[in-house]
Amino acid sequence: MFGLLRPCAHGAQKYGIDADAWRAHLCGLCLGLRDGHGQLARATTNKDALVLNMLTEAQSGSAARTTAAPCPLRGMRRASVATADSPGVQLATTASLLLAAAKIRDHVDDGEVGPFARRPLAKAATQWAAQARASAERIGFEVEPLVAALEAQVRLERDAKELVAVSSSTMPVARPSGFVPDSLAASPYWRSAMAPSADPLDRLTAPTQLCAAEFFAHTAVLADRPDNIEALREAGWQFGRIAHLADAVADYEDDSARGRFNPLAATGTTMPEAYDLLRQSNSSLRAAVAAAELSRVPTVRWMLLDPLTSVLRGLGTGVGALVAHTCAVSRETDRLPHADVRAHVRGTGHRPPTRRPGLGESLALILGAYCTGYACCADHTQPCTGERKDAWIKNCECDDCCDCGNCDCGCCDCGDCGCCDCDCGCDC
Template sequence: MLRPCSHGAEKYGIDASQWRAHMCGLCLGLRDGHGQLARTATNTDAIVLSVLTEAQLAGPMARTTAGPCALRGMRRAEVAPADAPGVLLAATASLLLGSAKIRDHVDDRDGSVLTRRPMAKVSHRWADRARGQAERIGLDIEPLVGAIAGQADLEHRAAGTHRTVETSLSEAGRGPSISLDELTGPTQLCAAEFFAHTAVLAGRTENVDPLREAGRHFGRIAHLADAVEDFDDDRARGRFNPLAVTGTTMPQAYDLLRESESALRAAVAEAQMADMPTVRWILLDPLHSLLRRLRRVIGEPIAHACTTSAQHVARRADAPHAHRGGTGHRPPTRRPDLGTGIAIVLGVYCTGWACCAEHTSPCTGERKDAWASNCDCGECCDCSSCCDCGDCCDCDGCGCCCDC
């Protein structure tokens, strides 16, 4: 979900390798603490926990030199230490979520019958390792384990109620007995407690409540974004989707996403951060980009703050990616070229390059250099503060567009 852009790092004056430093630190932390197989549990969204922990600390951050790795082109790199508190927290989250995901596949009877028992063993082992590591960093993980375990029961109840309401004329006008907020509750709880614990590890207890609120909305965004992206596929395969069973429309889901993004930003702004630019680059900006992508998936018309003239409006109307209204519309995606495909396969996302491989102006649909160089206002490409739609910023006439 979080895809920080190297051009955004340049805008904030941050070394773009910082994201890779945290990701490699998490991967190596899983290897050192739990074996080679545990490296497959590396969760790129969990990296934000390591980033948030460091961002609340003053002074230079500790780094260690990692050996050559194929995903870095067999180069060495300076990475976060595997025993750093933030890395340990991110590893705990990765193991817990990885265990839950494997268990879901086993319960859904995905894959071969022969693989289910080994997968179940891996799931149990990772859950036990997550408990042990959580105890090491002082995190009470049992409520989170219970919430994740209860997710399946919530979904079964919601699906059963949904079928009953559909087939019973007497209940045709009654809403679902389980709300969308209840269905996303376990995800909200887990993210909230993980975010809050970054403040505990950093010794910034005044940040516990704001970050818990930020984490709650992060979990809600994660759950709803997954439901929106998988909606058509879930319906085609007869799988559970929280939007379908609660009767939530795509525009309503998008409104909830925007509400949570706004609340998350307010909560992060309330917290006391020693390194706010890195938090904006790795957490806030990617979330804003996620909402833009989801709006295109939904097919809602996208307004731009830079459409200040009739000529610009006409130019955008002719843009290749201009979307008109209509729900359920998924615009055609561009087939990636060979270079982009190879970069993705070889893990070039580690460098931040691939996220900007398709950098295109949202106003004209034309290829554009990242971050207009003729703009002297420091926040011009910070879409969150320049415009409501999040795609362009007029910024007193400089006219730069942001689509990274």
């Protein structure tokens, strides 16, 4: 979870929710970290972890609140917040501590911190990992498979780097063998992602996906809704891929400039391909949430579904502009069927533009129209109907769609179509 979710106050009004509800979850998590693990642990507060308490409450139908003392971050005002000892908050504290420990350890191992900060940060990461285990034990959450998955991330990235180095030489390319630690052997998701025939990008995103999947699934356990476990595990698996890929897309240029590892660059995944994967995961997540009968719960839509739609809109605008900027004539790919362009590009490391867009297409892309084909403007599927259309044509036929388009606040009901025009006046 990388801090993707940002609910909009206008959306809260639309759903009849108090806009301070998000702060109630945030302050409850912060106080839960303080009460259970000390003041330093509050630095691990993860905004995306708030969705775990929200999902727990949405399934259980109850929301425990208490009045918190004045806080400088609230302008020294009291507030009604989620109780620190509630099961959902405890699960959120576990997620915050575990993911913060993994992130700090990753920065230390990569040498991205100064020599004087290395030791205290490593000590803090070790402490937070131990506190995550203690917090997980209190709510009956098995955290060791997640620790193993996060530790496997280093090996998976190393394998990807070696694969890139070998593929750029004259030596034959050998795919990594399946990597399944004992604690992860029971997970069909992990076994599938680690299979020798699995897509290289799926291997790299698997640790994040597994963590999110198990955290989401445990909300059903805490809410005593065993019938929702598998649906929410699938929702979490898709959320993990969205989080990982969105982070990779956002950091692509910076990682390239600094010579840092990026899963998209390492696997030869282009921006349009990454955006297509994001849309697929968003659709699968929505289907899983609907299967758990949570898609019409106002807080779920406001805190999870709508913000994800906003994330995809923002990334889609950037992807469209980037592809328009990098388009060039490629006679070799012009001769390939569209279905073969992706395979050709992965084999050569080249971007997949099949033709130079016209003036109208370029302007539309630069102004924010989505480019969702593998090749720039070559092939687009209208998301609401499945009909193939040019990228710059806005033609939404959703039954449950508003007039929202270039607004990035998540204030519409379009689901994941992202193809309408907005005049809702959002200033966020």
